[in-house]
Amino acid sequence: MTHEYTPLQATAAATDYQREWARSLRAQITSGEQYAFVNADTPHELFHHIGLPIVTNQWWSAIIAAKQLSEYYFDYMEAAGFHERLARYSSLPLIAELEGDKSRQPWGGLPTPSILCARQSADDHQKIFSLWAEITGAPLALISSPAVPSPQSDWWRLAREDWESLYHTDRLDLMVAEFEALIAQLEDLTGRRFDHEGFAHYMDRINLQERIYEEASELIARAPRCPIRISEQIPNVMIPQWHRGSDWAVAHATRFRDEVAARINSGVSVVENERIRMMWIGAGLWFDTSFYSAFEQSHGAVFAWSMYLPFASDGYIRESRGGPLRALAARVSAMNEQLHQPPWINSWMVEQARRYRIDVALMLIPEHDRFSGHGSLFAKQALEEAGVRVIEVWSDMVDPRQWNRDGMLARIVPELDAVLTEKRLT
Amino acid sequence: MSERRPDNGAGAAATLESAFEQRDSWCAAADRPLVGIFGNGMPENLIAAAGAVPVHLSMGNAVAEHEITSVIEPFVDDEVRTFLVRLMCGELAAYRGIVFARDDAPAMIAYQYATEWIRQDRKRAATPSLFLWNLVHTDSAPVRRFNSIQAGKLFDFLEATGLVRPDEASLKSASVEEIRRSRALHAMAGAVSGSTAFRWRNAGRFMGAGEHADLLEAGLAQNSDSHPAGLRIGLVGSPLASAPTYAMLEAFGQVVCDLQPLGSVWPGPGNLAASLEDVLARTAADSSCPRISPATAYRAAMVARLVEARCELVVCQLAQTDDTFGWEVPRLFDELKAQGIACVNLGFRDAAPPRAWVDEAASKIVKALEACS
Numbered sequence: 001m002t003h004e005y006t007p008l009q010a011t012a013a014a015t016d017y018q019r020e021w022a023r024s025l026r027a028q029i030t031s032g033e034q035y036a037f038v039n040a041d042t043p044h045e046l047f048h049h050i051g052l053p054i055v056t057n058q059w060w061s062a063i064i065a066a067k068q069l070s071e072y073y074f075d076y077m078e079a080a081g082f083h084e085r086l087a088r089y090s091s092l093p094l095i096a097e098l099e100g101d102k103s104r105q106p107w108g109g110l111p112t113p114s115i116l117c118a119r120q121s122a123d124d125h126q127k128i129f130s131l132w133a134e135i136t137g138a139p140l141a142l143i144s145s146p147a148v149p150s151p152q153s154d155w156w157r158l159a160r161e162d163w164e165s166l167y168h169t170d171r172l173d174l175m176v177a178e179f180e181a182l183i184a185q186l187e188d189l190t191g192r193r194f195d196h197e198g199f200a201h202y203m204d205r206i207n208l209q210e211r212i213y214e215e216a217s218e219l220i221a222r223a224p225r226c227p228i229r230i231s232e233q234i235p236n237v238m239i240p241q242w243h244r245g246s247d248w249a250v251a252h253a254t255r256f257r258d259e260v261a262a263r264i265n266s267g268v269s270v271v272e273n274e275r276i277r278m279m280w281i282g283a284g285l286w287f288d289t290s291f292y293s294a295f296e297q298s299h300g301a302v303f304a305w306s307m308y309l310p311f312a313s314d315g316y317i318r319e320s321r322g323g324p325l326r327a328l329a330a331r332v333s334a335m336n337e338q339l340h341q342p343p344w345i346n347s348w349m350v351e352q353a354r355r356y357r358i359d360v361a362l363m364l365i366p367e368h369d370r371f372s373g374h375g376s377l378f379a380k381q382a383l384e385e386a387g388v389r390v391i392e393v394w395s396d397m398v399d400p401r402q403w404n405r406d407g408m409l410a411r412i413v414p415e416l417d418a419v420l421t422e423k424r425l426t
Numbered sequence: 427m428s429e430r431r432p433d434n435g436a437g438a439a440a441t442l443e444s445a446f447e448q449r450d451s452w453c454a455a456a457d458r459p460l461v462g463i464f465g466n467g468m469p470e471n472l473i474a475a476a477g478a479v480p481v482h483l484s485m486g487n488a489v490a491e492h493e494i495t496s497v498i499e500p501f502v503d504d505e506v507r508t509f510l511v512r513l514m515c516g517e518l519a520a521y522r523g524i525v526f527a528r529d530d531a532p533a534m535i536a537y538q539y540a541t542e543w544i545r546q547d548r549k550r551a552a553t554p555s556l557f558l559w560n561l562v563h564t565d566s567a568p569v570r571r572f573n574s575i576q577a578g579k580l581f582d583f584l585e586a587t588g589l590v591r592p593d594e595a596s597l598k599s600a601s602v603e604e605i606r607r608s609r610a611l612h613a614m615a616g617a618v619s620g621s622t623a624f625r626w627r628n629a630g631r632f633m634g635a636g637e638h639a640d641l642l643e644a645g646l647a648q649n650s651d652s653h654p655a656g657l658r659i660g661l662v663g664s665p666l667a668s669a670p671t672y673a674m675l676e677a678f679g680q681v682v683c684d685l686q687p688l689g690s691v692w693p694g695p696g697n698l699a700a701s702l703e704d705v706l707a708r709t710a711a712d713s714s715c716p717r718i719s720p721a722t723a724y725r726a727a728m729v730a731r732l733v734e735a736r737c738e739l740v741v742c743q744l745a746q747t748d749d750t751f752g753w754e755v756p757r758l759f760d761e762l763k764a765q766g767i768a769c770v771n772l773g774f775r776d777a778a779p780p781r782a783w784v785d786e787a788a789s790k791i792v793k794a795l796e797a798c799s
Contacts, residue, residue, distance in 0.1 A: 081755055083744065083752045083755075085748065086752045086753060123716050123750045126717065127753035133721075140720070142564075142720075144564070146561075147560060173571070174572040177567075343542050368749065373501060374499065377497040
């Protein structure tokens with residue numbers, strides 16, 4: 001008898017909320033309300049707290065890809081003179097904007113943002129956002145990104161309390177100063193005052209939300225069998241993450257955690273006979289999310305881990321210690337780098353693989369989004385030394401043109417067969 | 427050494443050519459300590475003021491192999507791969523230290539991979555101390571404070587390697603040499619071909635500014651190089667160190683405005699300043715840095731220089747790993763074409779493009795020019 005997977009109620013609640021939020025936001029911004037278009041690794045908290053709605057570049061990119069529009073836009077991109085090796089995940093919304101036919105886009109496209117914001121973590125981010133600024137006339141706020149010269153490998157142990165020494169005082173001083181300049185810009189733009197006292201409370205609420213996700217992550221990691229698919233983990237974490245610190249986001253995190261706990265307590269799992277536990281390393285495969293469940297029936301193999309849930313705690317919890325703006329700088333100042341640069345990524349992957357009892361890792365390596373791909377082989381070797389079998393997936397998060405699902409299945413199946421043999425489960 | 431200190435112009439030209447060909451190997455016999463640099467954006471005069479010869483390490487060639495290549499993804503820039511192999515094989519052990527320019531993307535990766543390999547204590551020969559030069563490329567009071575702190579960290583690093591901590595006098599002295607070099611580099615315009623100018627300019631990456639200035643002055647005094655007739659050509663795109671490609675370009679005219687990262691954007695403007703404050707301010711304002719803020723300054727400066735140089739043809743070429751300059755190309759070409767300048771994108775090429783690519787590139791230029799006529 002085939003085991004039927006039942007989705008969480010929280011998943012529908014999250015997607016319903018986001019759909020309604022998107023509808024409301026679309027109504028607001030198409031009627032002339034201001035909004036900001038921002039990259040994922042920028043200080044969303046400043047925009048939220050002053051009451052300026054944001055659309056996140058990578059979220060919008062995933063929406064366009066999920067609507068199966070990316071192939072059309074990437075063909076257009078090359079016809080417009082941009083070569084095929086430029087980053088795609090972070091540029092898809094720009095390409096849709098350059099293409100110009102708003103009726104083709106989700107929501108009928110986005111109106112001109114009131115402000116753009118990007119962090120200079122990768123060189124091409126500022127190029128992409130600068131082009132946005134040129135074609136829309138919107139001002140661009142660039143947050144600088146000097147590197148951490150001596151990154152400590154166990155960053156997640158230090159980042160919550162000891163972030164001053166982890167990220168370095170000079171970098172945090174600079175970022176706080178840039179935040180203060182951005183706040184002044186947002187105050188001018190909105191005509192509203194940034195409530196510094198209320199911001200401390202807001203930051204505490206975000207920490208609370210991320211601690212709830214930490215509990216959910218621990219529950220999933222320790223459960224005898226994985227209780228939910230990562231295709232459900234992701235929206236239940238990332239939708240509230242775009243609204244972090246709000247009453248709804250904290251409540252939803254609680255609901256998600258509690259539903260996961262209830263599932264575990266009642267013995268519900270993704271597959272009844274779980275034999276292989278896998279991790280999906282990298283951003284989501286947004287145009288083919290059903291791929292995550294492709295090996296459940298054939299091998300009892302379940303994707304138990306994706307970065308979004310555990311990163312909620314390790315990447316976001318930063319104790320304010322009386323300086324909420326500085327704590328925000330600590331959260332933002334290496335946010336993306338921790339997921340892509342050695343030694344941060346390799347050390348964290350090994351820690352997470354151990355915690356989640358991972359057998360096999362599928363590692364997404366987007367060769368044309370180099371910032372996301374660098375450090376992959378360091379991480380691969382570290383995982384292999386820790387006893388995890390690693391399969392490289394050379395593909396892109398939003399571009400299906402080079403994705404060969406059948407070919408990938410043919411590569412993975414023998415590896416899973418080998419794991420079953422090793423575990424004497426055949 | 428007579429080879430290094432030629433007493434006539436022909437000898438100077440030969441020495442410059444030899445230094446360019448040998449890359450960083452050329453300076454092995456230098457009589458001062460060596461400090462390596464990886465990437466554009468590090469003001470060499472700060473190292474010279476510490477009593478060392480600043481030597482660029484991103485143009486070398488690797489003959490050995492090393493297992494560090496097992497962690498280098500195929501999309502990592504060739505110069506990073508080469509550098510890491512050489513570093514781990516011990517070829518750079520004689521350097522007091524190596525400074526990496528954070529705002530040069532390949533340098534950032536080179537630093538990260540090198541430090542991680544060393545942190546893991548994996549198999550390698552002796553390696554010098556490594557330093558990351560963080561400098562933010564914009565102008566504000568917090569940025570000026572930040573950049574000043576970075577200079578202090580650099581000086582601490584140089585001191586720790588046994589060099590002298592730069593001070594007001596040594597910085598001023600270093601700037602005098604840099605100003606002399608700058609004058610000599612400017613004097614090449616119109617006096618030698620773009621191809622020769624490229625080689626002679628980059629020879630200076632492997633010697634002190636004063637020595638470079640001496641050689642350029644002597645070489646120019648006896649110069650018999652004939653600069654090609656034909657179109658005034660601008661060159662943009664990825665770092666290019668291919669003599670055959672320059673020769674091909676100059677079959678169509680003269681490269682009069684070389685704005686690729688190994689072209690006339692080096693040495694950076696900070697080198698000419700006599701005070702630390704000015705060095706940092708001018709370096710931070712260098713519009714040739716792809717990370718300059720405001721971001722529009724990069725292309726605006728490029729267009730202005732190509733127009734000022736009265737270019738008739740602008741040629742773009744890209745490394746196989748380009749993920750940045752490609753964002754500029756459509757708008758750059760639109761803006762140049764609006765000024766009546768013909769543009770051609772030669773597309774991707776290897777670090778040392780084979781003859782077939784060079785021939786194909788020439789055909790593309792011919793076609794582009796025919797389309798314009």
